[in-house]
Amino acid sequence: MQDATKPTAQTDERIKEISAFRKALIRPELGGMVGTIAVFTFFLLFAFDSGMFSSQGIMNWSIVSAQFMIIAVGACLLMIAGEFDLSVGSMIGFAGMMVAIFSVTFGWPTWIAILVTFALCIAIGALNGWIVIRTGLPSFIVTLAFLFILRGFTIFLPQVIERKTIIGGIKDVAEGDWLAAIFGGKILQGAFVWLGDAGLIATFERGTRKGQPVVDGIPMLIVWALVLIVIGHILLTKTKFGNWIFASGGDAEAARNSGVPVNKVKILMFMFTAFCATVFAMCQVMEFGSAGADRGLLKEFEAIIAVVIGGALLTGGYGSVLGAALGALIFGVVQQGLFFAGVESSLFRVFLGVILLGAVILNTYIRRIITGER
Amino acid sequence: MNPEKAPIIQMKDIQKHFGSVIALAGVSVDVFPGECHCLLGDNGAGKSTFIKTMSGVHQPTHGEILFEGKPMHFNDPRDAITAGIATVHQHLAMIPLMSVSRNFFMGNEPERKVGPIKFFDHEYANRVTMEEMRKMGINLRGPDQAVGTLSGGERQTVAIARAVHFGAKVLILDEPTSALGVRQTANVLATIDKVRKQGIAVVFITHNVRHALAVGDRFTVLNRGQTLGTAQRGQITPEELQDLMAGGQELVALEGSLGGTV
Numbered sequence: 001m002q003d004a005t006k007p008t009a010q011t012d013e014r015i016k017e018i019s020a021f022r023k024a025l026i027r028p029e030l031g032g033m034v035g036t037i038a039v040f041t042f043f044l045l046f047a048f049d050s051g052m053f054s055s056q057g058i059m060n061w062s063i064v065s066a067q068f069m070i071i072a073v074g075a076c077l078l079m080i081a082g083e084f085d086l087s088v089g090s091m092i093g094f095a096g097m098m099v100a101i102f103s104v105t106f107g108w109p110t111w112i113a114i115l116v117t118f119a120l121c122i123a124i125g126a127l128n129g130w131i132v133i134r135t136g137l138p139s140f141i142v143t144l145a146f147l148f149i150l151r152g153f154t155i156f157l158p159q160v161i162e163r164k165t166i167i168g169g170i171k172d173v174a175e176g177d178w179l180a181a182i183f184g185g186k187i188l189q190g191a192f193v194w195l196g197d198a199g200l201i202a203t204f205e206r207g208t209r210k211g212q213p214v215v216d217g218i219p220m221l222i223v224w225a226l227v228l229i230v231i232g233h234i235l236l237t238k239t240k241f242g243n244w245i246f247a248s249g250g251d252a253e254a255a256r257n258s259g260v261p262v263n264k265v266k267i268l269m270f271m272f273t274a275f276c277a278t279v280f281a282m283c284q285v286m287e288f289g290s291a292g293a294d295r296g297l298l299k300e301f302e303a304i305i306a307v308v309i310g311g312a313l314l315t316g317g318y319g320s321v322l323g324a325a326l327g328a329l330i331f332g333v334v335q336q337g338l339f340f341a342g343v344e345s346s347l348f349r350v351f352l353g354v355i356l357l358g359a360v361i362l363n364t365y366i367r368r369i370i371t372g373e374r
Numbered sequence: 375m376n377p378e379k380a381p382i383i384q385m386k387d388i389q390k391h392f393g394s395v396i397a398l399a400g401v402s403v404d405v406f407p408g409e410c411h412c413l414l415g416d417n418g419a420g421k422s423t424f425i426k427t428m429s430g431v432h433q434p435t436h437g438e439i440l441f442e443g444k445p446m447h448f449n450d451p452r453d454a455i456t457a458g459i460a461t462v463h464q465h466l467a468m469i470p471l472m473s474v475s476r477n478f479f480m481g482n483e484p485e486r487k488v489g490p491i492k493f494f495d496h497e498y499a500n501r502v503t504m505e506e507m508r509k510m511g512i513n514l515r516g517p518d519q520a521v522g523t524l525s526g527g528e529r530q531t532v533a534i535a536r537a538v539h540f541g542a543k544v545l546i547l548d549e550p551t552s553a554l555g556v557r558q559t560a561n562v563l564a565t566i567d568k569v570r571k572q573g574i575a576v577v578f579i580t581h582n583v584r585h586a587l588a589v590g591d592r593f594t595v596l597n598r599g600q601t602l603g604t605a606q607r608g609q610i611t612p613e614e615l616q617d618l619m620a621g622g623q624e625l626v627a628l629e630g631s632l633g634g635t636v
Contacts, residue, residue, distance in 0.1 A: 238493045238494055238496075239492070239493055239494050240483035240485055240492070240494050242494065243472075243476055243479070243480060243483050243494060246469070246471070246472050246476065247469055247472065247476075247480050247481075250469035250470070250471045250472055251469045251470075254468065254469050254480075255469070255480065255481070257451075257463070258480040258481035258482075259452070259455070259481035259482070260480060260481045313471070317469065317471040317472070318471045370520055371470060371471050371520040371522040371523065372470070372520055372522035372523030372524075
């Protein structure tokens with residue numbers, strides 16, 4: 001018996017040596033990286049003079065990308081844990097509407113309105129997860145139900161309470177509120193004034209704001225996106241909980257046999273997805289100053305597309321937050337870039353479809369190399 | 375076998391009824407540290423029910439389990455694992471998409487504190503995984519190699535090594551060789567041999583007499599929920615074992631017509 005092990009103890013002659021370069025390259029984010037480079041190359045070549053890469057242009061597609069990133073981080077971790085949330089878009093609309101009703105209609109201090117909205121939405125996320133776990137139904141169906149339930153309430157509540165579907169005036173009530181500033185404020189304004197004075201970025205040339213930079217700071221939306229990406233990435237790859245997320249999505253039964261609290265992990269990820277959707281809603285409401293019943297439409301699919309472009313496996317157990325963030329960046333840059341390039345906007349979908357297909361084919365190939373799937 | 379040693383686990387007159395079905399009708403087995411105890415039986419003989427009782431999945435309807443001489447009552451598999459009884463299932467042990475080291479430490483992740491935050495100690499996990507795998511005779515390309523790239527036998531070995539590393543005193547292997555090729559089976563049997571030499575009790579469930587005879591110290595045959603006795607190594611021939619498993623008579627007749635090839 002001892003002899004039988006000896007051949008395997010030496011290196012197996014049937015396994016090819018993989019070069020360090022190839023090894024560094026073969027990672028879940030590769031598809032997202034290639035896509036990002038391709039998209040930037042394309043727009044640098046064809047839309048360089050369009051203003052897309054001026055300070056306002058960069059801010060424009062950065063904000064759109066950051067929006068996608070915020071919901072993509074939640075969707076990514078949830079998908080790796082083996083579940084979907086199709087109610088993200090409706091949750092965005094619902095969260096925005098609730099904070100507007102609480103602060104404008106009820107007249108609560110904005111920070112209380114925001115905290116209550118967060119608590120409510122995260123509780124709905126937990127309910128989503130609890131139903132999925134208890135019934136054993138596919139999360140696809142359960143959250144599809146919540147897509148309609150939440151959207152229905154988002155349209156119904158303001159009509160009953162205010163007799164309209166858009167509630168405005170949030171900017172006025174949120175003025176000077178400390179928590180509202182964390183979602184609607186801007187940072188590094190001084191640096192942008194300095195950059196404007198130094199002539200490095202565009203400034204207004206006439207009007208009351210003459211001399212001030214056109215882009216006057218980094219919106220908190222972008223800060224939130226970056227913070228969530230960093231936290232999500234560290235959580236997934238560098239902590240015990242991250243290992244549980246992979247395990248829960250990879251094979252829930254095997255994970256349970258090894259003592260991983262799979263149900264807890266999945267419910268927490270539903271709650272985190274709801275949290276991300278609420279962050280998105282708060283930033284949007286504070287920026288626009290109003291909440292509309294149609295906000296966040298189709299966002300759940302855009303988040304899932306970004307995550308899939310980023311290399312995650314639809315069936316769970318495999319993926320990367322950095323990849324999802326790159327997927328969101330590709331999404332944002334393409335959407336805004338085609339506008340800058342003067343391309344007919346309907347072609348956006350064609351372009352997106354091509355990128356989605358290309359990235360997914362590349363990702364499938366990479367994943368097979370890494371995981372030995374057949 | 376080793377008279378100076380006390381049995382680590384004793385199953386005394388275990389009965390298990392599922393409604394009106396009697397799955398186990400009084401089975402008694404002793405397992406000693408450092409032995410490989412083979413549990414043989416044909417399909418439906420009650421092997422699975424018996425080991426599920428031993429690993430805490432089922433509670434016996436009647437009978438007693440003594441672990442290290444003390445009566446034990448396992449409410450669920452967690453209790454059994456905590457006591458040191460680890461089960462390696464043929465499937466449901468490894469997650470193919472995850473790396474070997476992530477699989478190895480799944481549910482038992484080592485942590486390293488940096489300030490107030492606890493991180494997964496990948497460095498430690500990788501080092502230990504490589505070491506343990508080398509001990510079992512498997513040379514990994516790297517600790518980040520996905521389990522999906524390993525062969526079936528190697529996956530079993532990873533699962534066994536994991537159980538041993540986390541302090542198993544009794545290792546239950548549920549048909550580890552039934553889906554493997556010749557070479558991979560040899561690897562798993564060699565692994566069983568190594569584990570036994572570390573003083574761990576191995577309960578090896580199989581319906582393949584040759585695999586059992588290759589590593590087994592003692593053999594217990596189950597048939598229709600009953601033990602047909604425990605035999606020591608060297609006291610029994612493969613033919614006798616085969617007969618016991620099949621319940622004697624019929625197989626003798628069958629074997630005659632097949633020319634002794636079963």
